[in-house]
Amino acid sequence: MRIPFTKLFALVLCLAFLLTAGDVDAANTRGGKAPEIAITDGINGVTAKTKIGDYKGSVTLFVQWLVICPHCAKVMPEISRLHKKYASKGLKVLTVTHGKKDYTRKQMAAKKWTFGVGFDWTGVTAKRYGMKRMPGVWLIGTDGHLRSYRGTLEKAIVDELNASKKP
Numbered sequence: 001m002r003i004p005f006t007k008l009f010a011l012v013l014c015l016a017f018l019l020t021a022g023d024v025d026a027a028n029t030r031g032g033k034a035p036e037i038a039i040t041d042g043i044n045g046v047t048a049k050t051k052i053g054d055y056k057g058s059v060t061l062f063v064q065w066l067v068i069c070p071h072c073a074k075v076m077p078e079i080s081r082l083h084k085k086y087a088s089k090g091l092k093v094l095t096v097t098h099g100k101k102d103y104t105r106k107q108m109a110a111k112k113w114t115f116g117v118g119f120d121w122t123g124v125t126a127k128r129y130g131m132k133r134m135p136g137v138w139l140i141g142t143d144g145h146l147r148s149y150r151g152t153l154e155k156a157i158v159d160e161l162n163a164s165k166k167p
Helices: 005-023 070-089 101-111 124-128 155-163
Strands: 029-033 041-043 058-066 091-097 116-119 137-140 146-148
Touching: 041 101, 058 070, 058 155, 070 091, 070 101, 070 124, 101 116, 137 155
Parallel strands: 058 091, 091 116
Antiparallel strands: 029 146, 041 116, 058 137, 137 146
16 A cells, blocks of 8 residues: 555654654743632632732732642642742742632641632632633733643743743
């Protein structure tokens, strides 16, 4: 069986793209405005009055999670590490959960996590962000718009922080 040259060439190009796609540097692009959150309580500096607009002007990592979620248990230590590493450089971390406040507070203290947590027991925030599964992780630029990125989340955060310092 012979494959026509044009089909073979297209196949090679597709294969080359797939093999190199993971090596692409983070490329933050401006997306839509970050939807508003709907919280009724909070801990670690977040209150019922906290709005997503309060973070405009800062690079913000926004995460929806649940303490008892096994997938979240794998991601949240990395979120905490990024928070500790880049908070002094301007990164803000805002998380929203629908878990129990006392249990969440105890778990956060036990793990020494200090990022802010808002509580949305209505599920409105999850709907606004189109949540399909947990955790949900979004990067928001200083302009209040969602960023898409390729590469690692950390690389995207660094790129966004660097871009925010340019005149």
